[in-house]
Amino acid sequence: MKIVNNRATGSAVKISMRSDYGARALLYLAEHYGRGPVQSAEIAARQGIPEAYLEQLLTVLRRAGLIRSVRGPAGGHMLARPPGEVRLSEVVAAMDGPTPTLACTSERGCQVTPQCVLYDVWREIETTAQSILDSVTLADLLARQEAARQRVMYHI
Numbered sequence: 001m002k003i004v005n006n007r008a009t010g011s012a013v014k015i016s017m018r019s020d021y022g023a024r025a026l027l028y029l030a031e032h033y034g035r036g037p038v039q040s041a042e043i044a045a046r047q048g049i050p051e052a053y054l055e056q057l058l059t060v061l062r063r064a065g066l067i068r069s070v071r072g073p074a075g076g077h078m079l080a081r082p083p084g085e086v087r088l089s090e091v092v093a094a095m096d097g098p099t100p101t102l103a104c105t106s107e108r109g110c111q112v113t114p115q116c117v118l119y120d121v122w123r124e125i126e127t128t129a130q131s132i133l134d135s136v137t138l139a140d141l142l143a144r145q146e147a148a149r150q151r152v153m154y155h156i
Contacts, residue, residue, distance in 0.1 A: 019095040021049045022057050026066060026091055027145070030083035030138040037069075037076030057095070064094035083142055089133035 024047040032038050040058060044051035058077055061067045068080045079086065 015092065016096050018057065019092045021047070021054070022061060022095040023088060023091045023141075025049065025054060025057060026061065026079065026086065026138055027141050029067060029077060029079045030086070030142055031145075033079050033083055037074070037078050039076040043077070060094055061091075064090070066090060066094060079138070083138035086138045087134055088136040088138075088141075089130065092133055 025043050028043050028047055029038055040054055041051055043049070044054045047054075049057075058067065058069070062069055062077075065080055066086060067077050069075070069077050
């Protein structure tokens, strides 16, 4: 996660595609939690992630202890813990490393201007973003996904 100043879109926080893909893969595994392994080809097809890239991400997620993998024809990948125990902050940390964002938000403070008025704002954004990532689990995302599905009305 990086804090950026994006004048074109007005956004302040940017989550990498790597983290987004990792979260999507884990969310798909959360949907299938307790039903056995899911093959990477299925995850890739359902989530629109290039399979070769997904394989790399799954290796990272396995090393981070977020998934388990089973080899063989009936093999695949599954969550290592229940969806309610996997926080979005863990996914971002696994995919992109720890969340220090801007160099100026380090404990050393602003290296350009000692009385930088932006420093506190950048730190506040960083802290808030981290707090949100810490508070959201895969189970929370599954509940949001189900609520979104129920809002969709089908007309015949």
